[in-house]
Amino acid sequence: MGSLWHLLRWRLPDLDPKKSSPSRFVVGIDLGTTNTALAFADTEGNESPGVEDLKIPQLLQPCQVEALSVLPSFLYLPSDGEFPRGSLDLLWAPNRQMILGDLARQQGFKVPGRQVVSAKSWLSHHLVDPRAPILPWKAPAGSRMISPLEACTHYLGELVHAWNNVHPDEPLGSQEIVLTVPASFDPAARELTLEAAHKAGLEKAQLFEEPQSAFYSWIQSRGDSWRKETEVGEVVLVCDIGGGTTDFSLILVGQSEGNLDLQRLAVGDHILLGGDNMDWALTHLAAKDLDVLGNKLDYAQTLMLLAGCRQAKEALLGEVPPESIEVRVLGRGSRLMAGTLKVGLEREHVSQTILEGFFPIIPLETPLQRAKSFGLVEMGLPYAHDPAITRHLAQFLRRNASLIAEKLLELGKTGTLPTAILFNGGMLKANAVRQRLVDQMNVWRQAQSLNPVKILIQDDLDLAVARGAVVQGLAKRGKGVRIRGGSARSYYLGVEIPAPAVPGAPPPIKALCVVPFGMEEGTSVEIPGVELGLLVGERADFRFFGSNRRRADDIGVWLDPLPEDLEELPPLETTLTGSTGEVIPVRLKSVLTELGTLELWCQSTDVAKNWRLEFRTREGA
DSSP, X not given: OOOEEESSOSSOXXXXXXXXXXOSXXXXXXXXXXXXXXXEEEOTTOSSOOOEEOOEEEEEETTEEEEESSEESOEEOOOTXXXXXXXXXXXXXXXXOSEESHHHHHHHHXXXXXXXXXXXXXXXXXXXXXXSOOXXXXXXXXXXXXOHHHHHHHHHHHHHHHHHHHOTTSOGXXXXXXXXXXXXXXXXXXXXXXXXXXXXXXXXXXXXXXXXXXXXXXXXXXXXXXXXXXXXXXXXXXXXXXXXXXXXXXXXXXXXTTEEEEXXXXXXXXXXXXXXXXXXXXXXXXXXXXXXXXXXXXXXXXXXXXXXXXXXXXXXXXXXXXXXXXXXXXXXXXXXXXXXXXXXXXXHHHHHHHHHHHSOOOOTTOOOOOOOOOSSOOOSOOXXXXXXXXXXXXXXXXXXXXXXXXXXXXXXXXXXXXXXXXXXXXXXXXXXXXXXXXHHHHHHHHHTTOXXXXXXXXXXXXXXXXXXXXXXXXXXXXXXXXXXXXXXXXXEEEEEOOOOOBTTBOOOEEEEEEEOTTOOTTEEEEOTTOOEEEEOSSEEEEEEEEESSOXXXXXXOEESSOOTTOEEEEEEEEEOSSSTTOEEEEEEEEXXXXXXXXXXXXXXXXXXXXXXXXXXXXXXO
């Protein structure tokens, strides 16, 4: 039961890439919350291979298959008899009982209780079991259900089938796979992503962070000119706003041995806030207009209105927007055409609603807003309370101001703000939204008497992450520049402090840093000067913490008392083999694998024995 990830193993995995021949193709996969994409490079006989995109066959309508550049990350579970037999088949999936991709996205608006959405976000939700059949969320009793892990496995499996159909002699599972994840994903969510890949047949998949991948894509698109468009001391803000999430990262352009050197400085929180929130904002406005006319919508009609508002938003924020768009919703009852409801959305109103509601121009010191909390809340994804993305950005930049200043000072520069901005994510296709973020950055920079922010232009926001993952894979083979990243968080173990027992008071604990921020993948470090007692032979709790804000803590640093910027991860309750109640003196060794996953070894100081701990990543798992 449950999801397990190994902090300790009996032996280290084979991380030596020289023991196997490199694959012909380097493949990048963006398993996105809204869209999934695959790009690749053919290295056979090519010293400078180009990056190509895989077209993914999928249903647009029953019996109508077309290959698209992305696979929408939606899954639909039809009821018996909902579609004619064979109408949902693909070449590799006869008698299929589910829909993936574009038709799944469309059909879910008509019958929302059967549509799986945001499966990737559920992988990082600590209060649910991602292996349990919980999706579609809020589905009616008796509905077909699958787990978030299973849904992600299906999306990746669809890529496997699409690839193998085109490259039967070079199956996808045999290629070098770079699979992207949000930089803010914790080890549990990363392990689950890898497990989904393995279940789909991608045993060689390695993880890489999405913001760095987006930056690699920009480098690849600019050719050699990227070195002229950036300079030593450039701090690039990668701003990624997709359908369901917002992520921020900082990348520093430094110098090493006379060459430009790239380093990932910081990552922000995984914020469940994006284009979907904007669609709902427009839906609420349109529903109010209909309500004034005496047309109160039920849940199904509201979702139909949401679908229309999403399409209207994309058109009204597009390159050549119309003045207005009419959105229609089917009425209730038998006379559907007579009962069709109509509401108009005007370009200016939509633009104002989105820009002022989600991207207000604010001072840098503006704090996040939070509504008064309820004592009881319904279970669901932990959505952001404050809808203003600029306030989240301001918080991220305030947290990292001293770090930016420190790094710039080392390079003979001054400042506490990014000097350049790179956009990523589908929501940033809208020029008005991009410009608003540029305007906001320049307001902050002007207040510090700094020059306007530099804009780095990304070619294709839907495909940039997948393409950048390919470029990273090529860079690991020595074909291009590499960004120095390492762990995006610091990690800590909770250790009990011996103290007299007090009724009603839990034992005091302190935290030991076992992985510092920026620890490079493929490295192992023995924690110096620390000897601990490991309880064996009876049930015991192991507590684990993480932080993406504490960058100065070195391995072996103790935190006592626990600071507020530590996030406690779900604990493990387990029994280790040994004599009942015996305490074994051990030393610790941390390993960060090439896959970006964390391992920890407890090594006895008395006998040649190690213990394997399996940390459960979810409560109730």
